[in-house]
Amino acid sequence: MAEHIGNGGRRAELAANLTRVRERIRAACEAAGRADEPELIVVTKFHPASDVRLLAELGVTDVGENRDQEASAKAAELADLPLTWHFIGQLQTNKAKSVVRYADVIHSIDRSSLVGALGKAAAAAGLQDLACLVQVNLDPEAAPGRGGALPAEVPALSQLIDDTPGLKIAGVMAVAPLGADPAAAFRRLMAVSAGMRARFSAATMVSAGMSQDLEAAVAAGATHLRIGTDVLGARPAVG
Structure with a gap:
């Protein structure tokens, strides 16, 4: 595990993992006939700030976090x-005040409240101009609480963001439903994105694709990939 690897060893491990992921992205772009490569967001949840510092030394500029308490502490330490x-x-709405202190982009906006x-x-x-992405639920049969606005709800939510001082509508985000064909799911997301861009020309971000389905996301046209495990490895043991 990461805690048993010296700093130099951990740096080498992260460098090798980053190289493999970037090669996958390049190969996916070539296969899809894309000249532009999507941006890599390395998802660092559950991993220490020391890993994020090493990633920055290796050229990573974008990092993603899932939990406010962990994210706010890391952002402060790595300011x-x-x-x-x-x-x-x-x-959660009660975390908004904390999140806006450090987040440059929020990917998970799914309700008016x-x-x-x-x-x-x-x-x-x-x-x-806090950049906001509407999280799109690509599986309307998903259990409640899974997160995401239905595609039909996206236009009104996007307009609300655009009308709210301090916020700007920047695009869409989605997770491919479990057990579904990610290529088909991401094509649906691109259709939602096209509708958004028709109304808000600057809302060009499409955040899609993780370690297991980045090729499908690249083929569909994602602009940002959220990769965690394939860069950082399994989450550290707790306790």
Whole structure:
């Protein structure tokens, strides 16, 4: 595990993992006939700030976190680094005030009450353009609480974000449903993105694809990939 590897060994491990992931991305782009490579967001949840610092030394500029308490602590500890922080987990309205202090992009906006809370927090913090992605539920049969707005709800939610001072609508995010064909799921997401871009030309971000399905996301046209395990390995043991 990471805690048993010296700093130099951990750096070499992360470098090798990053190389493999970047080669997968390049190969996926070539297979899809894409000239542009999507941005890599390394999801660092459950891994220590020391790993994030090593990743920054290796050229990583974008990191993703799922839990506010962990993310806020890491962002404070690593404030000297030129990182872009992406909050990608489900977000409770009572965490909005905390999240806006460090997050550059929020990927998981799925309801109007959250837009209101983020707008209020952004205004209090003096923010003008906090980038917001609408999380799209690509599986309407998913259990409640799974997160994500239904595709039919996206236009109104996007408009609400655009109308809220301190926030800007930046695009869409989704997770391919378990057991579903990720290629088909991501094609549905791209259709939602196209509708959004028709109304908000600057909302070009499409956050899709993880370690197990990044090739499908690249083929569909994702602009940002969220990769955790294939870069950092299994989560550290707790206790």
